[in-house]
């Protein structure tokens with residue numbers, strides 16, 4: 001059976017303590033660290049840019065998973081690669097040239113991910129599956145943490161699993177993952193689960209044990 005990776009989203013961390021938060025979630029069993037980049041244009045919220053990713057890099061031993069919710073995206077790829085991202089994910093809705101964007105990410109020597117908003121049919125990735133390392137299915141509309149899981153996406157994940165076949169492509173699920181919703185997506189083939197509020201709730205850098213309990217519960 002496939003092993004499930006948990007990727008806590010630092011969108012739910014203490015913004016004044018990001019370095020310590022990254023160390024704490026890894027010490028508590030996080031597999032990847034998920035970094036949500038928002039531009040106030042592709043999504044209605046703003047977070048952080050490549051300088052923040054570079055500053056976080058020394059505090060993350062494992063995989064830094066950078067989710068770009070920005071448009072346009074191509075001009076910024078090199079900056080996120082230089083900042084030390086391991087996986088760079090761009091949205092298929094962010095422009096007309098997702099194929100070029102994915103070529104560029106791989107050309108920078110990084111793992112390439114393609115993300116889909118809830119309203120986008122999964123069939124749009126059919127021509128991209130041989131050039132990605134991951135497909136990210138958004139199970140909330142991107143922009144904010146703490147939203148409710150959109151159940152209609154489970155059928156989409158099932159179809160994606162079939163489309164991928166025996167390719168080595170991760171299926172990442174992002175948004176509304178909790179103890180209750182994680183089994184719905186792992187059952188149909190998801191193997192990387194992003195979780196923000198469900199991981200960070202009840203804990204802090206001074207009291208990180210709840211992070212570990214939350215990760216194990218998912």
Ligand code: DX5
Pocket residue numbers: 009011012034036067140141142143144145146147174175176177194195196197198
């Ligand atoms: C939403 C982000 C998610 C978000 C997940 O735009 O891409 O990564 O932080 O947060 P939760 O787990 O709270 O839904």
Ligand code: ZN
Pocket residue numbers: 009034035036067174194
């Ligand atoms: Zn995300």
